[in-house]
Amino acid sequence: MRTGTANLPLHTGNAPAWLFGRMVRLAREIVSLLVTEFGPQEVLIRMSDPYWFQALGCVLGFDWHSSGLTTTTCGAIKEGLKGLEGELGLFVCGGKxxxxxKTPDEIRLYADKHSIGVDAERLVYASRMSAKVDSAAVQDGYQIYHHVFLFDRSGNWTVIQQGMNEANGWARRYHWLSAGLESFVIEPHTAVCSDNRGDITLNMVAAEAEDNRNVSAQIACEKPHKTVAEITRARELILPGRHPVTLADISPRYLEKILVKTYERQPQGFEQLLGIEGIGGKTVRALALIADLVYGAPMSRRDPAVYSFAHGGKDGTPYPVDKPNYDRTITIVKKAVEQAKLGNTETAQALKRMARFYEF
Structure with missing residues (x-):
């Protein structure tokens, strides 16, 4: 399931070497202790929670509200666990x-080197599809530029990826978790957190888009020239400003090449369609629009974000605070920091950073 999304202001630059080095050291100690205490699967569950991940990033020493927290925290964890993967049974692939x-190759490398209980290609597929959904099926204006895939020996996994929107100056983080995942393309998330919510261009994983998904897959199986003709007519019929989804940037000639591939593959459903190499946002958008305009299968423009990341909660709006989980997060991170092999000064500073985060 996709477990959450967090919106963060888009900041440029890199973490200074002195800070990143300390983050690596602290990340190694905290994650190692969490694996020892709770097991690698629990670490995956925690990493899939955008709030818990944000708290961890703050404890490691990064700005709590910066987009750089995502890439730097993931980088510190990956670097910190180097050489310990086999011992911990926790593997980190990908990056910015x-x-x-390189994520697929890294997954296969770890699978060959260590005893993994599932076929590595299943993990590669999960990595590819989570990225495909958040870049092509959910077209929210955020271009994915960071993708990290974590997994354990039993084949449990979590994904942390981030997209940027240079127009509004924000980054959006997406979290995925294998536990409970029934479909990559039907409401795959249980919580989405975002400070910038509203209508988006296209949401093909919304429950209400089921008819559109089905019709889109059926259209992709038809002879390409028929679909291209319908798209050409649609381009002529849609007046500027009359429809929120546009075909202006889609080349019928390029689209026909992609449709030849889908016609040959005959995908059985939207997930198979999305999984075909070369299928991207433009193709998905074109098929969705034809399914809507020609066949009457409505699209969804609902933003999957339902939680606010940085604000609200105390009055139950837009959601009630999960106090037991909130307190458990504080306890787990605090205990890990206190037991980590750090100097007294570093421990105190980490606990202070965590306290500041939970004041927001």
């Missing part, structure tokens, strides 16, 4: 930019 594209 070009490093994210």
């Amino acid at each position: 930019g070009g490093t994210s594209r």
